Amino acid sequence: MPAPDLNLLISAAQEAGAIGMRHFGNAPQVWDKGGDAGPVSEADLEIDQMLQSKFQQARPDYGILSEETDDSTARLDTARQFIIDPIDGTRSFINHHENWATSLAIAQGGVITDAVVFLPAKNLFYAASRGQGATLNGEKISVNNRTALRGARFLASGSQTCRALWAQNPPPIERHFRSSLAYRLCLVAQGRFDGMLTLRRTWEWDVAAGHLICTEAGVKVTCQDGQEPRYNAPGACMNGMIAANPELHGQLMQYL
Known part of the structure; x- marks a missing residue:
């Protein structure tokens, strides 16, 4: 077998x-x-x-x-x-x-x-x-249950806090960084960080594995437009990614 x-x-x-x-x-x-x-x-x-x-x-x-x-x-x-x-x-x-x-x-x-x-x-x-x-x-492992967006610890590159990416101002989060997108997602799944975001074109190979690990740990994962990520697309690319527990995810999306 x-x-x-x-x-x-x-x-x-x-x-x-x-x-x-x-x-x-x-x-x-x-x-x-x-x-x-x-x-x-x-x-x-x-x-x-x-x-x-x-x-x-x-x-x-x-x-x-x-x-x-x-x-x-x-x-x-x-x-x-x-x-x-x-x-x-x-x-x-x-x-x-x-x-x-x-x-x-x-x-x-x-x-x-x-x-x-x-x-x-x-x-x-x-x-x-x-x-x-x-x-x-x-x-x-499982996601943490934080409910307050202010001060939440999100993994993101420095460019993601640029005001131009947000409807008015960036969300009141505390930014941290790890170079690997896959690792960032896993840290959210593990509950060590409150969320992860990237608001630029995102390659499937960077996030595919971390996406499932997150969702199986209770994390809500979407593209920045709120749509469910889909894989094996012709261009192998998606419109960014946001991952957090459902409460924080919903609050963050209001800033986009």
């Missing part, structure tokens, strides 16, 4: 973590991808090659969408798709910071069904299957 999809993702993330840690802090070769797409390291590419090979062998009928491989329209005609980011937070990785992750998810009909986010340098392994809850290192 083939292993369930989540078990396959867990195994792949562990292998990816081993490759990443072999390069971490050892001056891996780095290139600029151009077009404001940021850097890519030899570790990103080695992990991507391993994941592509492993997934194609295990699930040849699944499509694959990866940050580090040229996209193909063939995935649009498959029933299920792997959505992968070999290293989310490459800048942190190459600067010897620990906040980088391998983010792996499976989508079916535009919905994420299984997901893992692994930060090997911090020994944090988040996982979820639809309808089964979310875990951190095997223990159940």
Whole structure:
């Protein structure tokens, strides 16, 4: 019997973590991808090659969408798709910071069904299957129940507090930052932070796994227009993302 999809993702993330840690802090070769797409390291590419090979062998009928491989329209005609980011937070990785992750998810009909986010340098392994809850290192996690938006601790880049992005003024939140979008989402799912937001074009591979981990932990996740994120889109991109418990999510949306 083939292993369930989540078990396959867990195994792949562990292998990816081993490759990443072999390069971490050892001056891996780095290139600029151009077009404001940021850097890519030899570790990103080695992990991507391993994941592509492993997934194609295990699930040849699944499509694959990866940050580090040229996209193909063939995935649009498959029933299920792997959505992968070999290293989310490459800048942190190459600067010897620990906040980088391998983010792996499976989508079916535009919905994420299984997901893992692994930060090997911090020994944090988040996982979820639809309808089964979310875990951190095997223990159940859940969103916090804060109700006051003022002073709520949100993970966001500095540009997200620009007044031009909001109807009148930015919301009265306390901003924090982590370089990996996947990790930001997981920190909200874990209850360590109150929310996460990004109000710019967002790539599917950055948020697919974290989205399911959040929703399985009780977090409300939408695009900035309030719509449910959908995956395996032709452009692999969505209109930002906001994640928080339902009460804070509703309050924040009133500022947009």
